[in-house]
Amino acid sequence: MSASSALLNEEVRDKGIGLLKAVEDQHGGVIVNMEEPMDSFVFASLLEASISQWKRQGKKGVWIKLPREHSNLVASAVKAGFKYHHAEPDYLMLVYWIPTTPDTIPANASHRICIGAFVMNDNMEILVVQEKNGRFSGKGIWKLPTGAVNEGEDVCTAAIREVKEETGIEAEFVEVLAFRERHKSFFQKSELLFVCMLQPRSFNIQKQLSEIEAAQWMPIEEYVAQPFVRENELFDFLTKVGLSKLSGKYCGFSTLLTSTSSCKKSYVYLNKIDAAHLSTSKPHQT
Amino acid sequence: MSASSALLNEEVRDKGIGLLKAVEDQHGGVIVNMEEPMDSFVFASLLEASISQWKRQGKKGVWIKLPREHSNLVASAVKAGFKYHHAEPDYLMLVYWIPTTPDTIPANASHRICIGAFVMNDNMEILVVQEKNGRFSGKGIWKLPTGAVNEGEDVCTAAIREVKEETGIEAEFVEVLAFRERHKSFFQKSELLFVCMLQPRSFNIQKQLSEIEAAQWMPIEEYVAQPFVRENELFDFLTKVGLSKLSGKYCGFSTLLTSTSSCKKSYVYLNKIDAAHLSTSKPHQT
Numbered sequence: 001m002s003a004s005s006a007l008l009n010e011e012v013r014d015k016g017i018g019l020l021k022a023v024e025d026q027h028g029g030v031i032v033n034m035e036e037p038m039d040s041f042v043f044a045s046l047l048e049a050s051i052s053q054w055k056r057q058g059k060k061g062v063w064i065k066l067p068r069e070h071s072n073l074v075a076s077a078v079k080a081g082f083k084y085h086h087a088e089p090d091y092l093m094l095v096y097w098i099p100t101t102p103d104t105i106p107a108n109a110s111h112r113i114c115i116g117a118f119v120m121n122d123n124m125e126i127l128v129v130q131e132k133n134g135r136f137s138g139k140g141i142w143k144l145p146t147g148a149v150n151e152g153e154d155v156c157t158a159a160i161r162e163v164k165e166e167t168g169i170e171a172e173f174v175e176v177l178a179f180r181e182r183h184k185s186f187f188q189k190s191e192l193l194f195v196c197m198l199q200p201r202s203f204n205i206q207k208q209l210s211e212i213e214a215a216q217w218m219p220i221e222e223y224v225a226q227p228f229v230r231e232n233e234l235f236d237f238l239t240k241v242g243l244s245k246l247s248g249k250y251c252g253f254s255t256l257l258t259s260t261s262s263c264k265k266s267y268v269y270l271n272k273i274d275a276a277h278l279s280t281s282k283p284h285q286t
Numbered sequence: 287m288s289a290s291s292a293l294l295n296e297e298v299r300d301k302g303i304g305l306l307k308a309v310e311d312q313h314g315g316v317i318v319n320m321e322e323p324m325d326s327f328v329f330a331s332l333l334e335a336s337i338s339q340w341k342r343q344g345k346k347g348v349w350i351k352l353p354r355e356h357s358n359l360v361a362s363a364v365k366a367g368f369k370y371h372h373a374e375p376d377y378l379m380l381v382y383w384i385p386t387t388p389d390t391i392p393a394n395a396s397h398r399i400c401i402g403a404f405v406m407n408d409n410m411e412i413l414v415v416q417e418k419n420g421r422f423s424g425k426g427i428w429k430l431p432t433g434a435v436n437e438g439e440d441v442c443t444a445a446i447r448e449v450k451e452e453t454g455i456e457a458e459f460v461e462v463l464a465f466r467e468r469h470k471s472f473f474q475k476s477e478l479l480f481v482c483m484l485q486p487r488s489f490n491i492q493k494q495l496s497e498i499e500a501a502q503w504m505p506i507e508e509y510v511a512q513p514f515v516r517e518n519e520l521f522d523f524l525t526k527v528g529l530s531k532l533s534g535k536y537c538g539f540s541t542l543l544t545s546t547s548s549c550k551k552s553y554v555y556l557n558k559i560d561a562a563h564l565s566t567s568k569p570h571q572t
Contacts, residue, residue, distance in 0.1 A: 087373035178556035270464035
């Protein structure tokens, strides 16, 4: 930057005009939240002056949150060197790393979390559905209720919700039997599928209209006899795990509500049977 | 749409001009991948004609993938009714739901996955670090090595990588001891933290320069005596779980490589000790 432009920026700053409003973050960076509409040329000019200012101040990461209604400003930010960081339906987050050192910008959300629900009644019938959409539709395949865990939702809550939504069955969360990793499942993102066992508390099926073609309690022998299950090492294995759990020979991860130092409550999932003796014991000593 | 504009679109379609190039997806929608640069007015006009066409064809979701270098087209897509779906550093994905029924557009990635590594040597010393950045920096807190699981990376691989990166220690994945859910941890996203036990295979610490202030093998008594651990129900508990595992009294989830019907390999994490008898057993019968 030339001495004259530095001087200009000093002037601009001192007069309190000509810079974008920004707040500092906890990592030596700044965040610009563009709440008001702005002409794209004015924005480009303010952004240039602001970047000079942040460089002088030794700032690291610069974040710009652009609500969708200010999409006219996206191109100017990109032209100034910003990259996209993430987007939600109503906003786009852009980021620019000022230093010459490698950036320490945290990665965007990388995973979708899904649940599969293993729900059996006392007649050894498993709760299964046929889906209207997706790769299993129209193939006569009866599968476990599955669904995505929402942002901000607990895995155990999502399992209960999906079973209720798809089949009308009320159920109680028992434990996570196992989980599976899968990559590039959806726009290059990774997926974790938690297979959860639930204990049914109601039995009258009322299937969801929009996504579910059919739902039923199916004898477990019929379920496992489907080529779809038999020919898939994973599904076959998980069914055996579920049955083993029901006969008391398997222990997955159940929930424990803990609080952190900031008094926030959060669920920990662990082998509670093995951990039962821990709560009062002292740490192991040599 | 008026009869005349419908006619116009028919003409346009028949001549093979005036519509955006799109491919069909598996869910009754279309995907536009804007690989070539385009003037924003031309784009707006083609998009309008294309939407009319897709409506006539009964299409559902319309996706537009806009590389960052074509950010000049974002505003036109938003004006046509598109919302943001997700963004990666080099592209923005927009989506528009045509039908009047509720949309079945899959949710964006909702979670970040992190690992915490519990690594102990034979002298009952635990591998700990002090971080340069973040909420623990400058507080003299010794904590477990932690880090984010990359997109496309397995949890077990990430744990080994983070330990190696932060401390130089080579280690082998043993199992997931437990996992914790946390919400609104980062731009409103949720986070799953997998606490993994690893067996060290080397012992000479070489700390990472950029993110790690210090690293050491610390006697477990000193680690648990830190107020940071003692006052946090979760950390205190997880340390006990780790110690319990080392003394053979706890079983978490270890990995099993399975293949799906499409012959893709993926890891399943489960209680392998309890599941050991499953591989050859028949499903439980009534």
